[in-house]
Amino acid sequence: MNFGGVRAVDNVSLNIAAGSITGLVGPNGAGKTTLFNVMAGTYAPSAGRIWLQQEDITGLPPHQLFHKGVLRTFQLAHEFSSLSVLDNLMMVSPHQSGERLFDALLASRKIQAEEEAARARAEDVIRFLGLERVRSEAAGNLSGGQKKLLELGRTMMVEAKIVLLDEVGAGVNRTLLKSIGEAILRLNQERGYTFCMIEHDMDFISRLCSTVIVMAEGAVLTQGTAEEIKQDSRVIDAYLGTGLKNRKGAR
Amino acid sequence: MQNRNLLLILAVLIIAGAVYFMTAEQQKKDQDIKMGVILGFTGPIESLTPGMADSAELAFAEVSESGALLGGAKITPLRADSTCVDAAAATAAAERLITSDNVAGIMGADCSGVTTAVANNVAVPNGVVMVSPSATSPALTTIDDKGYFFRTAPSDARQGEVLAAVLKDRGISEVAVTYTNNDYGKGFADAFVAAFEAAGGSVSVTTSHEEGKGDYAAEVGALAASGSDTLVVLGYSDGGGRGIIQASLDADSFQQFAVGDGMISQALIDGISGDLTGLIGTLPGSDAAGAKMFLDLAASKGKDGDGPYRAESYDAAALMMLAMQAGGNAERETVAKNLMAVANAPGTEIFPGELAKGLKILADGGQVNYQGATNVELTDVGEAAGSYKELEVKNNKFETVSIR
Amino acid sequence: MGGFENSLNALVLLANFVLVPALAYGSQLALGAVGVTLIFGILRFANFAHGDTMAFGTMVTIFCTWALQSAGISAGPLPTALLALPVGILATIALVLLTDRFVFRFYRKRRSPPVIYIVASVGVMFMLNGLVRLLIGPDDRKFTDGERFVISAREFKQSTGLAEGLSIQTTQALTIGVAILAVALLFWFLQKTRTGKSMRAFSDNEDLALLCGIDPDRVVRVAWILAAVLAVLAGVLYGLDKSFKPFIYFNLLLPFFAAAILGGIGQPVGAIVGGYIVAFTEVTATYAYKQLAVYLLPSGWVPDGLLQFLSTDYKFAISFIILVLVLLIRPTGIFRGRVL
């Protein structure tokens, strides 16, 4: 993956086991979000392949990846600000006939049935996330943490194969963070979701993730359990080293 | 809440204003005879129209001041914007004049497109006469106007023939042609090229130029490359036509220019840096006397009578009032019925500034043959018959060489 | 000898009908396009009111020129309008700063999306459109005076003995000269002064520039002032060279956009190059090369046609076609402006 001569992610090879929660950590500028964007189809990689189970999904656009079961959240909450919380969730349902223009004009009964189903599911998600009180509020008016919850909630509207979480805990207070963590764990255990999450909070990571991958300067540095990572001197070097370099560059 | 109050206040204000406005307008009604002046005060020919409206209003003022119309009736001219291009807006404006202000007749419209729209959609259905000073499209000759549409400008088809004949007679056999890209220019150019080629001439190149774009270097380059010595410019004296001539003079690319009526104006000569001597052109009308009288009349009122379609506008206005006088009232039907009679022979010839005289003759039961500034003569379909002056620029003035 | 003279004639012909007019027109476009590009670089929106801003500045200059002319003051061989120019520029600066204060600043503070700015600029465009016509009327205004030619075609022919003439009008020479001067000053300003540098930084990366302590209000103000100066220069030069008519100035908007996008929006150098490219394409694509062929080819080879790539009917579509092609093939423009 190139950005005007700068290789943002280079020669990365990683494996995310089905049913696991994998953490992705690394200093700023390590290429974590870029890697996410490549996995989620926002950018096509200039070289390399991406496999989902047995299927090659390299270069597919995001909306097609969604239908293959690849879902993501964003570092800055990407809520649909003018839609209500309920609509934010309901819009996620795939294959709605009401989204086809001619069906929207004609097939009202079919749409109604689908809407009922989508609403029921959305209500479940709202209850799961504890967002009942803001159900009809425009999403733009939610607090930052609630928006993050809502993003997570959107991934619960379908049966996902893998969910990519980009700093789902950033800017969220501790109580909410805890409930987000619980939600992730429950999803993983109850529904068998696979998660891959970028996170800075090591506590959060060690609580959730079975595997942690460390990236630095566009490459995978190491991989292991959270405990192993914490001990690894290369990781500490990477954080400190680039940290120093960054500070120099700023001057 | 605040928003709604604002809305309410705004609404009340608007309604109050509207009522005040409309009642005030209403009070002005019914005292005078209303005449409509529909011209494109905004839009592509917005620079021509004020002069045209002024000229028409000269005629209205002359009649009002004479006190001779229908025993001292006054004329109130009402202007409305045809926009020249937006048929919908023009129709709305005409609708207002005809059905709300109750005008007795309309001087206008200007551009052939909106003129057709106004005639078909408003004037003819309501039985109101329209006299256009400048809609010259050949297509207007055959519209189904039930006798309500007239024009003091002749059809371009005729002028094309005349201009072609003028050039042939001067021994010019090859020309380059540029026309302003609208119905006037295009229709005129078609007619000219057909007539010129039929007379054995050859047209090396025909290009259009757009109004309101300013830069004409490319057009002149293309025209000059044709190798012709003569350039025929069918455009407007304050627009693209002038720009073309200016650019040609600057590049020294043509020996001889020939122009159509839209270009005939002192402003063309004054506005161009360079020598136009020898430029030839055609202009509807046959008598230099009438045109001269009109210029003097305008000058005495502090207006400039020189410019495209100004004389035609004066004549258009004058004709309708003479028609009223001939019929003895200011009804719409009267204007329609008598217009041809006052425009054509027999009768005493009437020139600009002599409207009072004409009105008096009519009041006394006599007949007039309005000549006006452009030597008005209407054909049986109600358009100027098209005698033309052949003009040439000498000593920085247009001078009449002959009549055709 | 005949061959040599023919080539000379061909050269003069090209210079007279293509090179000089396109240079002058290109300079005017370049000045306008730089203004558009500056606003785009700093305020991040396409200013639809730029053409009418130009008309406003030119109008004030014309009023002032008339006053000077009636007072008997002139600039000798140069147009009087040059003396009136500062007034026009000052008035326009006041105008754009006022519109910024009362229209655009509000949306800047709210960080509205760019389309809202565009809609607002359409509103400003409508208002200026009415205002200019209200004040000076819709007519064509000529305000050129002074010497008309540096070299006239006839003089040129007489002194060189060639069949083709070359004419350079004072206004054309002036246009090219002023454009070069203005652009040079602008670049000096952008490259060397502190304010200029902070503007470039701001245009490159707003957030970073803010972090470095650049005052955004100041940068925006300077951008407006520069755009106003350039707009009035372009407008007055255009008016001197051709003529002033409010309607024409509105129509110049699209060639400006075309030039700015072609060069890479937000890139002043690009806008200048873009301006010249648009002008040269317009002139060369519609120029009839027949006469050139007459000079350069053996007499039997000259074809009958005019040798035109495109009829002048479509001249005004050319800048739009360029625009669309650029957007399709290379939306970043030649100089890789900011996009997407």
Place this chain on the structure above:
Amino acid sequence: MDEEDIRKALTAFGLIGLGLVLTGLLQSWNAALGVLNLCLISGVMALGLNIQWGYAGLFNAGVMAFTAVGGMTAVLVSYPPVVEAWQVGAGGLLASVLALVVTALVTGFVYRRLPAGRKRFWLITLVALLGYLVVRSLFGEAVQLIEAVNPARTGFLGGLGLPILFSWLAGGLVAAALAWFIGRISLGLRADYLAIATLGIAEIVISILKNEDWLVRGVKNVTGLPRPVPYEVELQQSDWFASVISWVYSGRLENAADQRAVLAELMIPASSIFVKLCYTGLFATVTLLLLVLANRVAQAPWGRMMRAIRDNEAAAAAMGKDVVARHRQAFIVGSAVIGLAGAMLTTLDGQFTPGGYNPLRYTFLVWVMVIVGGSGHNLGAILGGFIIWFVWVEAEPVSLFVMRQITDLIPMEPASAYHLMASAPHMRHFVMGLVLLLVLRYSPRGVLAEK
């Protein structure tokens, strides 16, 4: 729509209605109906743009082009065919189309058969150039023949001679086709670029319509299009209409001395009103139908999806929505509605004048309508069409009136007084700009805000 919304809509339309009634009472009913008809057409145009801007967030600055092709279609559908032009030119046109197809096929064949490389490039260039020359000469000849057929009256192919009402549907389809094409080239662009690109493309479309005379006569205009409603003059002479009028005005007629003359007098404005009412009926039907349909899709999941895309494209894509395809869809549907409005406008005018399309009136004014009415709100957009057209038309007499008051009240030189009066029509643009800026600033979601 909730209660608040309904109340606001009722108030707003009530005010417009009041304005129209005032126009009717104080000016004339004909004038009021004339304004109303154009209000309806403007409403449909605004509705179309609202689908693009309000629902998909697309800045389409090429509204003019779609209006114009709608109008063009009205000519092509309704004008009687010019048989002679078909006879002389149709063969040539057909041949040039054939040549074009053959060129395309051969190019495609070469492209597929030869390996990529310099040889293929040059061969394709050669084929394309040859094809271009053949097409151009065939086409040029046919065009010349067609344009030579009675150029003062026709000089074009004419249309199909079908009832003009068909053209409303056809106009929508043709506009949709154009939108598909424009969308293909410009929809990937960012907002400002899309605006500038569509503005440019619209100018190209207009200049083609102005210069290709064989198609719809170019700047020479096509006038006298057939009407879907009776002609006033025919009505004035028809017996049934006379009896209707004498029934309506029976009271007034009984007391009149010369019944025949009074009846004739009454029939003139009545016939105009009748014709306008026929148009009003047609336009209102279309407007209501479109409004119902637009609301239906807006309230369906389709509307929810579109608003989601407008709010956040990246997130909508991540949630499985094909953003580009949806943008294209909204662009095409919106353009079709605008094209339909364009055909209606040409029908009402009874003529097609390509020189008359300018961006100020046909693009930016429609924008003002949508912004003022309420973007993202279908009824709001229609309301915007009503308000703005009303203001646009009435701004002229009102500013004339205001100027007259000013010149009456304040003593000034005749020259400046004259200048003020002459400038009155230009107030229209000023007022439009002011209204737009005020609404954008103080009520940015428009009169009827999206919920």
